[in-house]
Amino acid sequence: MRAEDPRPILLKDYAPPAFLIEDVRLEIDLDPATTRVRATLKMRRNPDAPRGPLILNGQKLALHEVAIDGEMLSGNAYQTDSEHLTIPDAPDGAFTLEILTSCGPEANTQLLGLYLSSGIYCTQCEAEGFRRITYYLDRPDVMAVFTTRIIADQKFAPVLLSNGNLTASGKLPGNKHFAEWHDPFPKPSYLFALVAGDLAHVEDKFVTQSGREVTLRIFVERGNEDRCAYAMEALKRSMRWDEEVFGREYDLDIFMIVAVSAFNMGAMENKGLNVFNDKYILARPDTATDADYAAIEAIIAHEYFHNWTGNRITCRDWFQLCLKEGLTVFRDQEFTADMRSRAVKRISDVRLLRSHQFPEDQGPLAHPVRPDSYIEINNFYTATVYEKGAELVRMIHTLAGPKRFRKGMDIYFERHDGEAATVENFLDALADGAKLDLTQFRRWYSQAGTPEVLVSGRYDTARQTYTLKISQVCAATPGQKLKEPYHIPIAVGLVGPDGKDMALQLDDEEKAKGTTRVLNLTERTQTFRFHNVEEKPVPSLLRGFTAPVTLSANLKERDWVFLMTHDSDPFNRWEASQRYASGLLISLVEALQAGTRLRKGEAFAEMTRKLLADKKLDPDFVAQMIQLPGEQTIAQLIRENVDVDAIHEAREHLRLSIAGAIKDELLAAYRRQRIEGPYSPDASHAGRRALRNICLSYLAILPGSDGVALAARHFAEADNMTDQIAALGVLVNIDCPEREEALAAFYDQWKDDHLVMDKWLAIQATSSLPGTLDNVNRLLRHPAFTIRNPNKVRALITSFATANQVRFHAADGAGYALVADKVLELDSLNPQVAARLLGAFKSWRQFAPKRRALMSKQLARIAGVEGISRDVFEIATKTLA
Numbered sequence: 001m002r003a004e005d006p007r008p009i010l011l012k013d014y015a016p017p018a019f020l021i022e023d024v025r026l027e028i029d030l031d032p033a034t035t036r037v038r039a040t041l042k043m044r045r046n047p048d049a050p051r052g053p054l055i056l057n058g059q060k061l062a063l064h065e066v067a068i069d070g071e072m073l074s075g076n077a078y079q080t081d082s083e084h085l086t087i088p089d090a091p092d093g094a095f096t097l098e099i100l101t102s103c104g105p106e107a108n109t110q111l112l113g114l115y116l117s118s119g120i121y122c123t124q125c126e127a128e129g130f131r132r133i134t135y136y137l138d139r140p141d142v143m144a145v146f147t148t149r150i151i152a153d154q155k156f157a158p159v160l161l162s163n164g165n166l167t168a169s170g171k172l173p174g175n176k177h178f179a180e181w182h183d184p185f186p187k188p189s190y191l192f193a194l195v196a197g198d199l200a201h202v203e204d205k206f207v208t209q210s211g212r213e214v215t216l217r218i219f220v221e222r223g224n225e226d227r228c229a230y231a232m233e234a235l236k237r238s239m240r241w242d243e244e245v246f247g248r249e250y251d252l253d254i255f256m257i258v259a260v261s262a263f264n265m266g267a268m269e270n271k272g273l274n275v276f277n278d279k280y281i282l283a284r285p286d287t288a289t290d291a292d293y294a295a296i297e298a299i300i301a302h303e304y305f306h307n308w309t310g311n312r313i314t315c316r317d318w319f320q321l322c323l324k325e326g327l328t329v330f331r332d333q334e335f336t337a338d339m340r341s342r343a344v345k346r347i348s349d350v351r352l353l354r355s356h357q358f359p360e361d362q363g364p365l366a367h368p369v370r371p372d373s374y375i376e377i378n379n380f381y382t383a384t385v386y387e388k389g390a391e392l393v394r395m396i397h398t399l400a401g402p403k404r405f406r407k408g409m410d411i412y413f414e415r416h417d418g419e420a421a422t423v424e425n426f427l428d429a430l431a432d433g434a435k436l437d438l439t440q441f442r443r444w445y446s447q448a449g450t451p452e453v454l455v456s457g458r459y460d461t462a463r464q465t466y467t468l469k470i471s472q473v474c475a476a477t478p479g480q481k482l483k484e485p486y487h488i489p490i491a492v493g494l495v496g497p498d499g500k501d502m503a504l505q506l507d508d509e510e511k512a513k514g515t516t517r518v519l520n521l522t523e524r525t526q527t528f529r530f531h532n533v534e535e536k537p538v539p540s541l542l543r544g545f546t547a548p549v550t551l552s553a554n555l556k557e558r559d560w561v562f563l564m565t566h567d568s569d570p571f572n573r574w575e576a577s578q579r580y581a582s583g584l585l586i587s588l589v590e591a592l593q594a595g596t597r598l599r600k601g602e603a604f605a606e607m608t609r610k611l612l613a614d615k616k617l618d619p620d621f622v623a624q625m626i627q628l629p630g631e632q633t634i635a636q637l638i639r640e641n642v643d644v645d646a647i648h649e650a651r652e653h654l655r656l657s658i659a660g661a662i663k664d665e666l667l668a669a670y671r672r673q674r675i676e677g678p679y680s681p682d683a684s685h686a687g688r689r690a691l692r693n694i695c696l697s698y699l700a701i702l703p704g705s706d707g708v709a710l711a712a713r714h715f716a717e718a719d720n721m722t723d724q725i726a727a728l729g730v731l732v733n734i735d736c737p738e739r740e741e742a743l744a745a746f747y748d749q750w751k752d753d754h755l756v757m758d759k760w761l762a763i764q765a766t767s768s769l770p771g772t773l774d775n776v777n778r779l780l781r782h783p784a785f786t787i788r789n790p791n792k793v794r795a796l797i798t799s800f801a802t803a804n805q806v807r808f809h810a811a812d813g814a815g816y817a818l819v820a821d822k823v824l825e826l827d828s829l830n831p832q833v834a835a836r837l838l839g840a841f842k843s844w845r846q847f848a849p850k851r852r853a854l855m856s857k858q859l860a861r862i863a864g865v866e867g868i869s870r871d872v873f874e875i876a877t878k879t880l881a
């Protein structure tokens with residue numbers, strides 16, 4: 001047991017700050033061991049808050065001086081503890097507080113606050129990192145204008161960057177120099193950024209819709225200038241798109257992005273100075289995959305869009321995190337849908353939601369999109385806040401339609417620009433602008449859990465009606481036993497026996513109109529009746545996935561086969577293929593457990609055959625259709641006493657039987673989808689590669705050595721990373737000499753490229769071969785790995801723990817022990833990353849008893865360690881609870 005458990009922070013305890021800060025001047029004298037920071041804060045009491053002491057946040061700071069209005073405070077005029085600086089008797093009128101502190105960027109392994117990574121000074125202040133730079137009111141509802149003067153060694157750090165516009169720079173004695181930056185937009189401290197180092201940059205410009213010219217710069221380590229072009233293009237497209245779709249223009253004269261190699265998350269939207277994990281900037285055809293290009297485009301857009309949804313309008317407190325994150329994810333999803341294939345984007349977003357958010361929402365870490373309690377806020381940058389948060393915005397968009405949604409957004413920007421807002425502010429603006437009643441809808445923000453929607457459809461031949469009886473339930477989640485019904489928009493269509501959509505006419509409608517209707521489910525049970533339905537249809541339910549729910553309907557296997565061939569809604573067509581395939585896989589798992597005959601899945605092979613022959617279909621969409629649900633998806637659907645080995649075997653059996661049944665067609669498609677000419681990362685080429693590489697993955701497993709030879713040739717002939725890694729990904733699961741040769745050749749080719757080496761680590765960590773655990777242990781000691789770099793941890797350890805179900809869940813518990821050991825080792829270096837890795841245990845209750853016991857043993861071991869971080873403590877104890 002711990003001496004003192006950390007106390008949770010509660011939404012209901014929110015109180016406005018006792019003091020406000022209007023203006024901040026920072027003078028930061030950079031040094032690896034001791035960086036001196038002089039902060040000059042123009043402050044006053046908050047007229048809207050009760051009178052109280054001045055309590056500033058601060059962590060790991062050495063305090064040298066405190067002065068008020070130029071007068072040094074004596075030691076008894078203030079107190080400090082490990083997290084605060086308290087001044088009991090601050091003046092009543094406006095005053096200037098001056099604080100001199102120092103911190104040590106070189107020793108900062110947590111990568112929060114100011115740190116030094118590969119010779120570059122860099123900051124990460126969200127959520128509560130600024131307090132590691134200076135004492136401050138480190139909360140998002142305190143917004144100030146920042147001026148930052150950076151002083152550094154000229155040689156070590158020729159480039160000095162901060163938010164806003166450069167206002168002065170010059171030489172200083174002792175080989176030093178300085179730069180001064182001014183950001184005219186008041187902002188909370190979490191958006192502060194500083195970067196200094198020997199960086200190269202590429203430059204471009206953008207002319208806004210009102211004709212202002214903006215300088216665009218991407219800063220990278222020297223030598224990487226040739227990998228920035230795609231990120232720059234994506235940035236310009238994002239800027240244009242936000243003008244066209246949301247009417248939002250950029251507001252400073254310069255927009256800068258810096259790519260760094262040690263970063264806790266994907267990227268950060270600091271005002272005018274985004275900082276990125278370099279994995280989401282650097283791309284060249286030979287080093288980055290199509291998926292990397294797509295992620296770069298999406299994250300560039302995401303951070304850029306934060307300038308309005310996050311920065312100009314920020315969050316009142318961290319409970320409102322979804323206000324900026326859910327909304328901004330929705331915006332980046334729409335951007336990608338417009339840049340690429342809308343259908344494929346929707347499919348991949350729903351895949352992500354189901355694989356990451358649903359397990360969270362259905363497990364011990366379930367929390368509302370707006371949580372009401374947390375121990376460590378860094379643990380709440382979750383799939384629920386981000387991805388489900390985006391789904392909630394999407395539902396409002398569905399309910400309002402694009403025009404009225406835009407009106408609502410305009411009102412939101414008009415009302416709250418320059419403010420720290422709440423979810424209520426957002427919903428009020430949308431309700432007013434879009435003319436919607438969102439009263440019941442609000443429950444989505446406060447109730448955790450994935451609602452289950454049950455549908456039963458009935459055709460009445462005599463009356464020619466089709467009736468849908470729809471009900472909803474939501475299981476209990478931690479701290480929430482009973483749930484009130486949600487407002488759930490459900491888009492439906494009726495598909496006739498000819499495969500065509502029928503015109504729809506509901507009870508209260510005079511005539512039929514359209515073929516897709518959004519039904520509003522607001523009660524626990526409701527019926528919806530369609531008229532003039534001349535033949536018995538198959539219902540196509542939840543088209544486009546209009547709500548983040550699970551759906552069960554009285555549909556049979558043959559209905560899914562029908563829909564996967566005919567549904568006009570591409571999302572539901574894909575959904576039908578996955579429903580059919582997962583039903584089949586579950587029956588195979590049961591057959592394996594019972595020792596009965598295994599079905600072959602002819603209908604899936606048949607569908608694949610037809611899709612491969614259909615030249616009109618988008619190859620990227622076909623690739624989505626013919627891909628079987630993953631092993632974790634099947635585990636989630638089974639949900640109890642999950643048998644990971646049977647799932648693996650069932651899926652391999654099905655893959656093999658499909659490959660065997662349509663070998664010729666797979667080979668023909670493999671040949672047809674080969675692209676001649678230079679590589680382009682655009683969606684049409686990427687889609688063809690995706691389809692071709694899936695064909696390869698089927699062909700490679702066929703008995704005999706043909707398949708392996710094909711994969712080895714694919715590897716050798718690849719002229720881009722997508723094809724090269726696809727071939728390696730196939731070979732890594734087959735025990736053959738070609739596997740070892742390809743891994744060695746890949747290493748030789750790319751050993752000096754840290755981002756490509758991450759792929760080499762990850763692909764081995766996800767191999768389903770029995771030697772994988774030993775190999776991961778070997779790789780942990782390989783020079784390509786270091787536990788101090790989060791990307792390396794994610795590549796090797798997180799991939800193993802979250803993307804290799806059979807090996808992580810090895811029956812002897814060795815996989816669990818390895819990951820738990822690494823969580824503990826990491827905890828003393830970087831608790832944020834350690835806690836995230838521990839998330840791999842969140843679904844422990846769904847496994848068979850032996851594994852359940854082994855997993856809970858590791859969780860208990862971690863929770864019991866004295867001095868464990870708040871981050872890991874919170875995840876371990878909540879997961880066990």
Ligand code: TRP
Pocket residue numbers: 124126127264265266267268269302303325378381
């Ligand atoms: N706000 C970032 C985003 O765009 C998330 C983020 C980046 C973050 N770095 C972080 C959150 C460090 C917490 C800690 O989504």
Ligand code: ZN
Pocket residue numbers: 302306324325328
């Ligand atoms: Zn974000």
